[in-house]
Amino acid sequence: MATPGSEAIWLWIGTAGMFAGTLYFVARGWGVTDPKQQLFYILSIFITTIATVSYFMMATGFGLTQVEVGGVMLDIYWARYADWMFTTPLLLLDLALLAGASRNTMYTLVGLDVLMIATGAIAAFTASAPIRIVWWGVSTALLLFLLYFLVKALNDAADQQTESVRSLTTTLRNMLIVLWLAYPVVWILGTEGTLGILPLYYETAAFMVLDLVAKVGFGFVLLRSHSVLDQVGQATPAASPADD
Ligand SMILES: *C/C=C(C)/C=C/C=C(C)/C=C/C1=C(C)CCCC1(C)C
DSSP: OOOOOTTTTHHHHHHHHHHHHHHHHHHHTTTOHHHHHHHHHHHHHHHHHHHEEEEEEHHHTTTEEEEEEEEEEEEEEEEHHHHHHHHHHHHHHHHHHHOOOOOHHHHHHHHHHHHHHHHHHHHOSSSSHHHHHHHHHHHHHHHHHHHHHHHHHHHGGGGOOOOOHHHHHHHHHHHHHHHHHHHHHHHHHHHHGTTTTTTTHHHHHHHHHHHHIIIIHHHHHHOOOHHHHHHTTTGGGGGGGGGG
């Protein structure tokens, strides 16, 4: 167990933000009785709860360790990877359920995602700087393939959706693509990349903002309209005129 430096401020803000998001989702979902809508609340609440625990662990130093790379000690917040291992599959599940994607699509997305986070964690714990970059490349390639597959799978599922569900799916999909692509960039520029471009203080702030928008912001947009969530899986025949 190590002690966080000045970057702890961002970890405390992250803890507070994730906790506030959790409370908001719990309060908003309290009276919801429709099982289909409840599932989106359950997923969103678990996502921010896991992140609250992870941020608290990091802020208090439990989630921090040191890895020696080329004689230099790097501060590595390992709790991020434990968090992402669970929260990123849940985020993908949120989107796949909204889109009405098939079970096989969900398994494929979750499988690629778990591999991406696992190889990213290996990168963070590798002692050789060049090998770290190789693992980063493997993880980033998996992310690119995952995003390609996501776009294709959601397009394929589009004709099973009503217009408003499709539009919400597209908004969330675009949010996810832009936000998720920023993670490998922050990582390689930050402490983990060993290039020394982005100091830990700024890297921690960047991950905190990304995490809050990708979890609380994403959940906020997803749960904004109950009437849209009500239409999940209820495409009208008129929505697919090309089918005759
Ligand atoms: C709420 C947390 C989210 C949405 C986290 C997403 C994280 C990623 C997309 C991380 C990707 C990474 C790579 C593609 C390369 C290596 C390092 C990672 C793990 C930062």
